[in-house]
Amino acid sequence: MTEVQETILPGVGVRHDFTTTEGRNMGVVVHHDGRREIVMYKDDDPDACSSIVSLNPTDTQTLGEILGVSVVAEVVSEVRQELAGFSLDWVELGDDSPGVGGTIGEGEYRSKTGASIIAVIRNARPLPSPGPDFTFFAGDIAIIVGSKDEVQQLRTTLCG
């Protein structure tokens, strides 16, 4: 991933900026009040920026969903807080994990361990509610939910 620079702006918030693959410099200012401002730096004056758009927290979520990817982390952390008594975990499958190559149905994961696989992240794309014929590849990240013991058991079954 591209390197993102973080700058603390006292009294304002935090500025994140990075250079796109096309060589344009862009930044996001996250204000203390939750507002986010997307800016592009000018070519003739790389210190100055023009503001593209200003987003409130709801807009940010909308845009994030359209762009996909990293929003999953935020959503998961919210879900994790809501599920008191449940455990929610991320399990990354390695090359030699027992789960790789088999489908979810074949593994009979839920009947064996009690924990459910609610989503899989593959190549940084979230795939929600995988069906029984979903086949695991190495590098997949399974998001699993259940009681603490169940989750632990499923983790061992999937990854060895």
Next chain:
Amino acid sequence: MVPVLAAGSAETALAFIEVGALIFGLGMLARLAGRLGITAVPLYLIAGLVFGEGGIVTLDVSEDFVSLAAEIGVLLLLFALGLEYSDVELREGLRTGIPPGLVDMFSSAGIGLALGLLLGWSPLAATLLAGVTWVSSSGVISKVLADLGRVGNRETKSVLNLLVIEDLAMAIYLPVVAAVIVGGTLTETLGSVAIALVVVTVILLAALRFGRGLSDQLGRGNDETLLLAVFGLVLLVAGIAQSFDVSGAIGAFLVGLALSGRTEERVLVLVSPLRDLFAATFFVFFTFQIDPRDLIGMLGWAVLLAFLTAAAKVLTGWYAARRMEVGTRGRFRAGTVLIARGEFSIVIAALGVDLADGPELGALAAAYVLITAVLGPIATRYSDPMVGWFQRRGSKTELAPAAVS
């Protein structure tokens, strides 16, 4: 306020009319300022000149109330300032901002001190003038940065860091100067300065140590309980600080520093309208006590001071931005945005009202803030075209001799 209410309905009615007309007028001015795209502070100062001493109309019965409201205005201004920065941001500001902070102090405050002494003022009054010329207005600057869409600019970080350093410097400067003003013999003065520093340190340590717990405790209730508790706490700490001859404003500032996290954000939202109301009263009341003729007399000095300290701020901003590897245009933007002085220059000048040189200091500070708060934002708006013009001129003069030879 009690005597006003007890003094019979006719007087109460008059007080209502005076205060009401005053605040309504200020509301209209704030609206005008919004239209013009400037901060309302200069307009409030002018309003105070027009009314008040030597002006067209004078307030009669409500002066006691307005003066107390003005004092509360100072407390809330400082309290909100303390709220503005979290401990992480303060540390970050300190980590990178000290060298530009020193340049700032020696240039901007130095010019004020020198002019004060040149005018034959007492060293104390000159020190207050140094404070007036030292602190840029964080209120005006944050508004200008937002209006001009410069929040994301790379030089903005250096500007904001410098504001943090100035605020921390004020946390030492204000109580020390306030203690010196109380005066007495040399030993008494040194004693009160020492007490001031001890009290500030104690409150600051308590703020850092117990701030989080205090914030959690206060944050439990609804908005009403939070507002009342915080407002009471600010006045209480300020009163206690004042009884030790430490500036009450500093007490309020430290309470602001102590609050953190979610509570801090809620308090800022709740207190902002109160601060705007009381602070407006403070600005008006400050120029109430100034005779417009004094102000006109000081105008020449104020223009000179504004010009010199504007140059000093451009230098400071230039240096601060260059340390962050910002280019020429960005350095000038950083410098020019710092020119504006405002609320805190007036707070500092107000400390000296009872000094022998107080009236002159007040008049000079008012004129100075009027000039810089209006012209500063304009200067920074046209900073880029000005730099472009200079650069084109520069390249022409370089070309000219080459063409001759």
